[in-house]
Amino acid sequence: MAYAYDDQNIFAKILRGEIPNKTVVETDHTLAFEDIYPQAPLHILVIPKGPYVCFDHFAAEASDAEIADFHRVAAQICADKGIDPGAGGMGYRTLSNAGEHAVQEVPHYHMHILGGRPLGRMLQPAAD
Numbered sequence: 001m002a003y004a005y006d007d008q009n010i011f012a013k014i015l016r017g018e019i020p021n022k023t024v025v026e027t028d029h030t031l032a033f034e035d036i037y038p039q040a041p042l043h044i045l046v047i048p049k050g051p052y053v054c055f056d057h058f059a060a061e062a063s064d065a066e067i068a069d070f071h072r073v074a075a076q077i078c079a080d081k082g083i084d085p086g087a088g089g090m091g092y093r094t095l096s097n098a099g100e101h102a103v104q105e106v107p108h109y110h111m112h113i114l115g116g117r118p119l120g121r122m123l124q125p126a127a128d
Contacts (some may be wrong), residue, residue: 003052003053003054003057004053005051005052005053005107005108006107007051009106009107009108010106010108011047011106011108011110012051012108014031014033014047015031015047015049021033021034022034024044024077025073025076025077025080027069027073028049028069029048029049029050029065029066029069029070030046030047030048030049030066030069030070030073031046031047031049032044032045032046032047032073032074032077033045035112039112039114040114040115040116040117040119041115041116041117042081042083042092042113042114042115042116043112043113043114044077044081044112044113045110045111045112045113046070046073046074046077046110046111046113047108047109047110047111048062048066048070048109049066050062050066051108052108052109053107053108053109054096054097054098054099054104054107054109055096055098055109055111056098057109058070058109070111074094074111074113077113078092078113078115081115083113083115083116089115090115091115092113092114092115093112093113093114093115093119093122094111094112094113094114095111095112095114095122096109096110096111096112
């Protein structure tokens with residue numbers, strides 16, 4: 001499937017330095033920053049620097065280096081923030097929305113890392 005990337009989306013503007021952000025980690029391929037509308041005490045967005053619209057677009061078309069770097073940055077954040085359960089942290093949730101039904105608000109692939117409190121169930125069963 002072909003994806004049309006909108007280079008005027010807010011994350012593209014952040015990557016170009018047109019909009020400030022509170023950077024947590026930056027590498028050659030990835031930028032992670034604090035969400036401006038946090039939904040948990042810890043709420044960090046991780047975005048690739050390449051023009052990918054959503055997860056499947058990134059997973060199918062990003063280079064191996066981009067994919068590895070993205071996931072290593074996410075792991076580094078979990079470790080640095082003390083939320084990784086393997087090191088005694090209380091855990092976290094990762095979330096990525098793709099498309100209209102998932103209410104993707106910014107058409108640039110991004111993963112939310114949320115933690116710092118119990119988050120409850122991710123979804124409630126659909127009403128019949």
